[in-house]
Amino acid sequence: MVQRQSTLFLPTLREDPADAEAVSHKLLVRAGLIRQVGAGLWTYLPAGWRVHEKVVQVVREEMDAIGGQEMSMPVLTPADLWQRTGRYDTWDDVLIKLQDGSGRDFVLAATHEETVTSHAREMRSYRDLPKILYHFQTKERDEPRPRGGLLRVREFVMKDSYSFDRDAEGLDRSFLAHKGAYDRIFERCGLEAVSVQAESGMMGGRESVDYLAPSGSGENTLVTCENGDYAADLEIARGVPRAASFPEPLEAPAEVETPGIETCEALGGFLGIDVAATSKAMPVVADGHVVLALVRGDDRLDEAKLVSALGALVRPAQPDEIREAFGAEPGSLGPVGFRGRVVLDETLREGQFVAGANRTGYHLRGVEHGRDFEAEIVDIRLSHEGDRCPRCGGALAFHTAIEVGHIFKLGTKYSVSLDATYLDEESVEHPIVMGSYGIGPGRVLAAAVEQGHDERGIVWPASIAPYDVHVLSLAGGSDEVAALAAGVAEALSAAGRDVLLDDRDARPGEKFADADLLGCPLRVTVGKKSLDDDSVDVRRRSDTQDARVPRASVIDWTKED
């Protein structure tokens, strides 16, 4: 079927929306693909939804290819389900809770581990395993801060799949199958996406892999090695910092007065030493106790790493908590004499450094781990510009990126709390071993725009473009030209292409501008000249010049590679 643009709801805008920052946000709105309803709430207009569904179809095909079985679970779910896994409380800040007319508590699903695991209770035997179940379903998350158009929203469709295996080896196979499927999905969607080891965060899994699509805007930072043998999410990246140059060691810590010195940079300058030979003390509260996290003076604390090291959520300590625990102001805090738990970054394992003296306005020189204080030694520093690759020592590069997919090895967390078990050959009961795998078509779409655009508009990858061919009828009132253009469109459609025919009563400039904005892979222009020699002009969206070709050979330009 040929879609006539004169009847299509495709409200293009001449100017960027005033509140847009991200390129994908601006272009998706301008091209008439999406419209905002509220903060983080978006309507996909007809052409935008076509793109969304094309992404969905690619995902569906690849999920089916690894044996996934599509189903559908509801968005509205009983609160009880979430209470049993504990997420009713631990996910309190993202869950949208509500009651029905008779006062029963419900949760709008933010993901579907609970629901799917409740069904997995019917997998009673090892003979029922393994299985992969998936669906495309709306997720509701009370995001603290939606932003960037489709980049971060409160309601979105996610393909979430769940694997059920009898043991860890089975999970490994399911996990690997998903990795393969995800690589093919992004490849087919024309998206550059890098898989990296990631933080499993609040999902409670053991291992997770993130898919990051480098782009002009985004909320993640992708760290890659110049030699290509390392890639990680910044949150867990293990870049190697430059070596610190420590001053002459001392027999014992020596107090020095450091009036008004509150930052490590100032401290290093004041003492005339390498900033890397100072320490930065970050008092946090975890499980109700004040914990001191120590990183090198030129580093920043990586909260995600600290959280996984402590196995508990952390928050910065309040000023009064700090005074009570240390007896000093921030800026003069240190591990020596502190009676609580100390977590020391690996960079401070060896050598003597300067630390706060827990006496406002004073620091200690020559502080040494083991001799002067005890601590748990963990990697808790945030990598930064200048770090070297942990594998080969090459330079690391940092890119902003969009997280387009995330896969987790869940283990038995959900099957245990929801009692999903099976019997093995010996009639021994075991919890089912699970994995969960998410991908957001909306983000894939936004990332594709971030990666594919020019000053005129979107440049869609062919596989997910709203239409394969955009036929422009420059009739200018000529019925003959209009008929010819319609014929070309019909012929392409008959050949199996998705065709948009611009049959509007508009001037050429406007049609060209809108076509560039919308970004279909191929543009076919039919004008008066076409009547003379039965030829049309074609142009790939990524090109800058038309090619004049015989009408009959247009189809050759639409061949899929």
Place this chain on the structure above:
RNA sequence: CGGGGUGUGGCGCAGCCUGGUAGCGCGCUCCGUUCGGGUCGGAGAGGCCCCCAGUUCGAAUCUGGGCACCCCGACCA
């Protein structure tokens, strides 16, 4: 949640400081013109000025309180 900003026809904005019954560009409708990169001319339609309260003879404008949205920091597909 903390910080900053914005709310005025469909879109982008001015007016607000210095109260006096709302304006510009684009878009939209009609007529004519033009017709391969957003033509040109003419005539029109369209606004609870975010909401509530207050001050005042009079509030888009001043005051107070809400709400919404955007951007920057802690979370996630």
